Amino acid sequence: MTITTLGESLGTDAAGQVPVASVPPARQRRRSATRAGIVPYLFIAPGLALFALTVLYPTFQAFQLSFFDWKLVASASKFIGLDNYVRAFQDDHFWLSLSNSGIYMVLTVVPQIVIGLAIALLLARKSPTQPLFRVLFYLPVVTSWVVVSLLFRFLFSDDGLINFTLGDFLHLTDGSTPWLADRWTALLAICALGVWKGIGWSMMIFLAALQGVPTALLEAAEMDGANRWQRFRAVTVPAIWPALLFVTVMLVIGGFNVFVSVYLMTGGGPAGRTDVLLTYMYSQAFENLDFGYGSAIAVLLTIIVFVLSVVQLRVFRDRNGEGAL
Amino acid sequence: MKRSRLIAATAVAASLALVATGCAATGGDEGSSDEPVTITFWGSYGNGGNSAQQDVLNDTLIPAFEAEHPNITVQYVDVPYDDLLQKLTTSAAGDELPDLVRADLGWVPKFADLGVLVPLSQAMPDFQELADATFPGVLSTNLWKGDYYGLPLDTNTRVLITSQAALDAAGLDAPPATFADLEKAAGTLEGTGISLFADGGLGAWNISPWIWSGGGAITDDDMTTASGYLDGAKTVATVQMLVDLYQAGQISTGITGNAGATSTAEGLPGNNYATIFDGPWMNGIWADQFPDFQPIYAPIPAGDGGSVSVVGGEDIVLTASSKHQEAAMEFIRFTQTEQFQMALVPTGQLTVIKDFGDEQVATVPYLKVFTDQLATAKARLAIPQGSEVDTILNEELVPAFEGTVTVKEALGNAAKRIDELLAEQ
Numbered sequence: 217m218t219i220t221t222l223g224e225s226l227g228t229d230a231a232g233q234v235p236v237a238s239v240p241p242a243r244q245r246r247r248s249a250t251r252a253g254i255v256p257y258l259f260i261a262p263g264l265a266l267f268a269l270t271v272l273y274p275t276f277q278a279f280q281l282s283f284f285d286w287k288l289v290a291s292a293s294k295f296i297g298l299d300n301y302v303r304a305f306q307d308d309h310f311w312l313s314l315s316n317s318g319i320y321m322v323l324t325v326v327p328q329i330v331i332g333l334a335i336a337l338l339l340a341r342k343s344p345t346q347p348l349f350r351v352l353f354y355l356p357v358v359t360s361w362v363v364v365s366l367l368f369r370f371l372f373s374d375d376g377l378i379n380f381t382l383g384d385f386l387h388l389t390d391g392s393t394p395w396l397a398d399r400w401t402a403l404l405a406i407c408a409l410g411v412w413k414g415i416g417w418s419m420m421i422f423l424a425a426l427q428g429v430p431t432a433l434l435e436a437a438e439m440d441g442a443n444r445w446q447r448f449r450a451v452t453v454p455a456i457w458p459a460l461l462f463v464t465v466m467l468v469i470g471g472f473n474v475f476v477s478v479y480l481m482t483g484g485g486p487a488g489r490t491d492v493l494l495t496y497m498y499s500q501a502f503e504n505l506d507f508g509y510g511s512a513i514a515v516l517l518t519i520i521v522f523v524l525s526v527v528q529l530r531v532f533r534d535r536n537g538e539g540a541l
Numbered sequence: 542m543k544r545s546r547l548i549a550a551t552a553v554a555a556s557l558a559l560v561a562t563g564c565a566a567t568g569g570d571e572g573s574s575d576e577p578v579t580i581t582f583w584g585s586y587g588n589g590g591n592s593a594q595q596d597v598l599n600d601t602l603i604p605a606f607e608a609e610h611p612n613i614t615v616q617y618v619d620v621p622y623d624d625l626l627q628k629l630t631t632s633a634a635g636d637e638l639p640d641l642v643r644a645d646l647g648w649v650p651k652f653a654d655l656g657v658l659v660p661l662s663q664a665m666p667d668f669q670e671l672a673d674a675t676f677p678g679v680l681s682t683n684l685w686k687g688d689y690y691g692l693p694l695d696t697n698t699r700v701l702i703t704s705q706a707a708l709d710a711a712g713l714d715a716p717p718a719t720f721a722d723l724e725k726a727a728g729t730l731e732g733t734g735i736s737l738f739a740d741g742g743l744g745a746w747n748i749s750p751w752i753w754s755g756g757g758a759i760t761d762d763d764m765t766t767a768s769g770y771l772d773g774a775k776t777v778a779t780v781q782m783l784v785d786l787y788q789a790g791q792i793s794t795g796i797t798g799n800a801g802a803t804s805t806a807e808g809l810p811g812n813n814y815a816t817i818f819d820g821p822w823m824n825g826i827w828a829d830q831f832p833d834f835q836p837i838y839a840p841i842p843a844g845d846g847g848s849v850s851v852v853g854g855e856d857i858v859l860t861a862s863s864k865h866q867e868a869a870m871e872f873i874r875f876t877q878t879e880q881f882q883m884a885l886v887p888t889g890q891l892t893v894i895k896d897f898g899d900e901q902v903a904t905v906p907y908l909k910v911f912t913d914q915l916a917t918a919k920a921r922l923a924i925p926q927g928s929e930v931d932t933i934l935n936e937e938l939v940p941a942f943e944g945t946v947t948v949k950e951a952l953g954n955a956a957k958r959i960d961e962l963l964a965e966q
Binding site: 287288289292369372373374375376394395396397402481482483485486487488499502503504505 | 626633634636651655657742794797800802803925928929932935939940
């Protein structure tokens with residue numbers, strides 16, 4: 217049931233407004249409509265209150281802190297206006313962290329969508345082994361970030377399994393690549409973890425969406441002589457478009473919020489070259505106790521993610537020709 | 542409501558006046574000492590699941606103190622070390638700090654700067670006497686803007702650690718005692734697959750022993766400038782020696798931040814590395830994980846400045862929000878006694894009191910090198926931005942090790958950035 221139909225069934229219009237009746241018999245209706253208008257809000261009130269307390273309030277506080285040279289003890293803190301933001305724009309390390317977050321986002325989002333969709337297509341057909349493979353691909357998603365980050369750190373260590381496989385087994389390298397010693401190879405290792413851990417999640421969403429692809433349309437296309445690729449492009453993709461949009465937006469947000477894997481695999485090293493925005497923010501706030509600057513970085517990250525999400529929704533909607541959600 | 546506020550304001554004003562005039566404890570608090578009080582003490586004695594230290598504290602030391610002071614109850618709260626700074630930070634913000642904290646020595650200036658600690662050198666009439674008994678390096682970590690905000694509680698330092706196998710491979714009869722010995726050993730180790738030295742970074746904890754032993758300095762004695770010191774000729778020469786060894790493959794890439802390099806804790810017993818610098822806790826770690834490994838401890842190799850290491854450890858600090866400051870100061874005095882200090886030695890804590898050094902070595906012989914090293918060991922920059930200094934050193938020195946900038950340039954840049962931090966004081 218879409219939001220619009222839900223609104224209609226509850227006696228409101230699409231914008232959530234209560235329709236105003238102009239004839240006297242509508243009085244009774246109006247009262248019930250008003251009641252019906254309040255009811256949904258009562259249902260979401262507990263969740264909203266929790267959201268306001270645990271998300272909105274801290275967000276507002278962080279926003280407030282970002283205008284201060286914050287010293288933990290309020291009386292010692294000084295209002296400095298936009299200085300923390302100016303500092304961020306002039307801080308080379310902020311830009312390096314932002315570019316690393318962007319690189320991580322690009323290098324993880326695309327493979328997660330492509331590979332996730334490919335696996336979902338393979339597993340959409342019924343077969344005896346299908347449930348087993350679904351579980352196997354989904355397993356990394358439910359495994360702790362801490363555990364898999366440490367696991368990947370060992371895999372990519374100088375004498376880890378990756379070097380052993382590439383060097384001693386496949387003879388593709390000399391087996392002594394110091395993966396975590398260089399910005400690019402370390403980012404690659406971190407992205408590999410992100411992709412491996414995330415594929416199962418996008419696969420699950422796509423699998424659910426693929427159930428909704430009309431079989432009649434696929435069969436009709438087949439009878440019309442459309443090959444597999446044409447059927448996929450003309451029937452399957454439009455049918456799963458909302459899922460594709462959802463997965464993309466969520467993965468982009470998740471990509472910019474990468475923290476645990478970087479913190480545990482490289483600690484932002486060597487010399488801060490693999491820092492992403494959140495590890496940089498964390499070190500400013502909790503190691504240097506510079507909560508004002510840390511908050512400014514967090515606010516900037518929120519703005520970036522918000523803008524990117526809006527842009528994606530617009531682009532996808534335009535391509536789809538109508539509101540996808 | 543108004544009345545209680547007035548009383549509170551008067552009490553705060555009175556206590557401030559007492560602290561400011563340095564006579565807070567002249568008469569003691571004997572007048573009110575009959576009233577039972579409970580003081581809270583936060584620390585990480587139980588860190589890492591090894592409860593030996595916490596057991597000594599809870600089962601022996603605190604009961605002994607309480608027996609001597611029947612009106613004082615000490616409530617010890619163990620906080621894992623990794624969480625302690627964050628917990629202290631949020632508690633300071635919420636004005637909910639305990640009476641006493643066992644603080645990492647790098648945190649003392651941070652919290653003193655925030656105004657949440659009591660300057661003990663003003664509040665305790667016997668402070669000087671207690672301070673004089675401690676090792677000067679570790680005492681200096683409590684100094685902030687002319688006042689001491691804590692007393693050393695336990696200490697440690699880094700020494701050179703090697704193994705017989707490494708010495709044999711390097712063709713040495715004894716651990717390298719000088720920079721020259723090290724460079725000579727590097728030549729012998731070439732081609733053996735064993736690196737001469739390994740460390741986990743280039744922060745102040747890592748690089749300071751080299752700089753000081755080489756006769757250089759990080760700042761002037763008054764901590765006003767790093768330029769002319771950190772980029773001085775002796776420091777440049779020492780770091781250049783390390784860079785040359787690194788580029789010859791004699792220092793592990795762990796020093797430049799390779800998280801995938803074999804750790805020093807594994808690399809020394811595994812014969813990947815010939816020497817490392819580390820602290821007394823390694824003995825217990827190796828005893829558990831590499832029971833056959835016999836570490837050999839030796840002083841930091843000497844350069845033009847002699848053999849100088851870096852001080853680590855914890856200080857005990859009293860919070861300004863404590864309502865039982867006299868009782869808390871009594872406990873601080875107790876931590877400086879032979880009973881308290883020596884009870885923790887067998888659990889791997891080094892005493893901070895100079896006079897107990899011999900007794901410490903008699904109790905735990907392998908601590909001799911550490912005890913001797915502490916006599917000359919120095920503290921890192923005791924400023925609130927200590928962690929930023931580490932970041933600067935790492936960021937500027939890694940390119941020098943990689944050969945993309947000269948050592949002089951790298952140290953010059955680091956000095957300029959540290960000068961900016963010092964100017965904020």
